[in-house]
Amino acid sequence: MREAGHDWFTDARANLLAHVARAGTPQSVLISRMGISKQAVQQLVDGLVAEGVLERLPDPADSRSRIVRYTAAGAAAIRDADRIKREIESEYRARIGDQRFGMLMDLLREATEKLDTGER
């Protein structure tokens, strides 16, 4: 992502963005799903808002809540990320073959789904 010109991209920010739905997600939902403190989420969202990747909108259903959503620039960056993810996956496919790659993905999903992640 850095090579693709997204200088703001870091691991912690990628982890947060993975939990932001295209239609937007309340900040409180990010907190409960990410397993880090609400203050950490606050700071990460602050940074991504400053970078123009995300925006905070009022929640019409609850005036305490804020909806976090991609800006147009943020959505474009996510499309780049999806492309790069597919490129990296194809390296692993080439190593072990399409069929074995599919098997690997299935086994990983089975082994990890509904896992107790020990949230804080």
Place this chain on the structure above:
Amino acid sequence: MREAGHDWFTDARANLLAHVARAGTPQSVLISRMGISKQAVQQLVDGLVAEGVLERLPDPADSRSRIVRYTAAGAAAIRDADRIKREIESEYRARIGDQRFGMLMDLLREATEKLDTGER
């Protein structure tokens, strides 16, 4: 590990300890294998020496070099870590079965071995 009484245990320290051989390892080898800066390794080893987990010994073959080795207390902690690792693995075995677990391990090894890790 924290629950087992090893309060000093963190992810970054675990990652370093995974590269320390039982007979001891030169600090320079840790640096080249871990993909982080020599200063970061320095600080992590400093901390683990202060905790009494590791010790620095002179390298008889090269007076610039220092050998990093487990103390008796450190070796005991690693035995706990191995036990806990086996306990966690057994949870995944129970989820998907022994045979499929073995298959998963083989596929992961195949897909990742001799991978260019982009060291710095």
Place this chain on the structure above:
DNA sequence: GCTGATTAGTCAAGTATCTTGACTATACGA
């Protein structure tokens, strides 16, 4: 309708884990 407890978010300060830059001491090769 109040009120007390819960929930969502923010501000501030501190810690852990990295980074780069500058430096010393030792080893090695032409």
Place this chain on the structure above:
DNA sequence: TCGTATAGTCAAGATACTTGACTAATCAGC
């Protein structure tokens, strides 16, 4: 033996977390 590379250290700064203290809004029960 002189220049260069290697091993390690010290210092300062950035990022990504933490806990604590606080405000504002919601909600459940009387």
